[in-house]
Amino acid sequence: MSKFLDRFRYFKQKGETFADGHGQLLETNRDWEDGYRQRWQHDKIVRSTHGVNCTGSCSWKIYVKNGLVTWETQQTDYPRTRPDMPNHEPRGCPRGASYSWYLYSANRLKYPLMRKRLMKMWREAKKLHRDPVEAWASIIEDADKAKSFKQARGRGGFVRSSWQEVNELIAASNVYTVKTYGPDRVAGFSPIPAMSMVSYASGARYLSLIGGTCLSFYDWYCDLPPASPQTWGEQTDVPESADWYNSSYIIAWGSNVPQTRTPDAHFFTEVRYKGTKTVAVTPDYAEIAKLCDLWLAPKQGTDAAMALAMGHVMLREFHLDNPRQYFTDYVRRYTDMPMLVMLEERDGYYAAGRMLRAADLVDSLGQENNPEWKTVAINSNGEMVAP
Known part of the structure; x- marks a missing residue:
């Protein structure tokens, strides 16, 4: 073995030794270390948050170098809550900590895209008609042309365009619709306010000015818009997550709190130290299940029957057979029962x-x-x- 190692003495670097041979001074190039140092250097720190349809509104330290975000960490100066409740911090989540990757991702769209089939027809129509509205009418009123680009939806085929071209096409199509069918036939959906207030306001303002129909982001939430007021008497105006700490029994049904409410999940875990019982209703062993005292895993499609069974027990045992003052007062004060x-x-x-x-x-x-x-x-x- 020693002979094998002796063969590598050729690679031994020569240098001045010190401390009786326990140390050795080597003059090597260490410029490669600057790459690590520069990775974490920054010119300034700014406060910001992430507009990605997240209502967490976490406050972040954004480290900027040469006008670019290098990295981000959580702020730790949130206001103190009541003495009998946990603080809001720590907040943030892995998605927020890596948001700069999203900003500078090679997959992020930086230019408008148009379906190639529609672009070809639009440019040919512009050569024949000076008025953009007439150019669009020549496409949409031709059954074969309209069918051609509509059937291409969902098949990709997008190519890069310019902002001037796509804005002209959008404006021409909207003007045509308004002239032909009326302004209320133009329906639009602005981004959710939690995503971008500027985008939301500009889109809603545009639709309002032309007399169009403003669709709400709430319209996309299936049965939630009518179900929430019918059940709770309000439009999902729920209390803040810190109010979980005031509860003595929590059922997490249809909500994977550690994943969807990461900044607030600590309230859910900390309240258990008070003796609060927590229950997770989820068919899979999700993150929320490991944080609860009881995990109920109904089979897919049986959750409605489970809810009706729970309601039957409450009505039968605490309202009909053995009325309890607590339940009676509750339905009188907070429900339409x-x-x-x-x-x-x-x-x-x-x-x-x-x-x-x-x-x-x-x-x-x-x-x-x-x-x-x-x-x-x-x-x-x-x-x-x-x-």
Whole structure:
């Protein structure tokens, strides 16, 4: 073995020794170390946040060098909460800490793109028509041309264009639609305000000025827009995440808090030290499941039956068979359960219909201000009133 190692003495660097041979001074090129030093050097630090449809609004230290973001770290100067609650910090998440990668990613679009088939037809139409609106009309009113570029949707085929060209095309198509069908036939969706207030405001302003239809980002949330007010009486105006610390029982249903609410997840974990019980309802063993005392894993498609079963137990055991003051007071104060519901006859039996309103009764129960919207309940004297 020693003979094998002796062969490598050729690569041994010569240098002045010191400390009785325990140290050796080598004069080697160490310029390569500057690459590591320069990676973390910066000219200034600015405060910012990330507009990526995240309501966390975490405050970040952005390190800037030569006008470019080099890296980012979390601010630690959040205001103190109440003495009986945890602070908001630490906040931030891995996605925020790597946001500069998104800024300078080679995959990020920097120029407008147009489908090649449409671009070819648009440029040919511009040669024949001086008016952009007439050029667009020659395309959209031709059944074969319209079908040609519409059928290409979803198949890629995008090529680089210019801002002037795409803006002219968009304006021409909108003007054509307004002239032909009316301004309310132009419907648009601006980015969610949490994504970019400038983009949201500019898009909404443009649609408003031309008389178009402003679609809300809320319209994209399936059944959430009507379900939230019907269930809770508000439009998802939920309390802040710090309020989790005031709870004694939390059910995380349809929410993977550590992933979707990373900056606030510590409130969910810290409240368990108070004795709060937490339950996760998720078919897979998601991140939230490991933070809970109980993990319920319903099979796909059975969560509605599970919710109805839970509601049945509460109604049967705590409202019908053995009424409890806590549940009675709760439904009276926070729900529409005491409100009267009209019964409708369907196929020989009665089913719950809409709520009874003051306008359905004689003299509208004395209500003059919008009685058609006021629901009715029975007070302690057995009289129908509009609260």
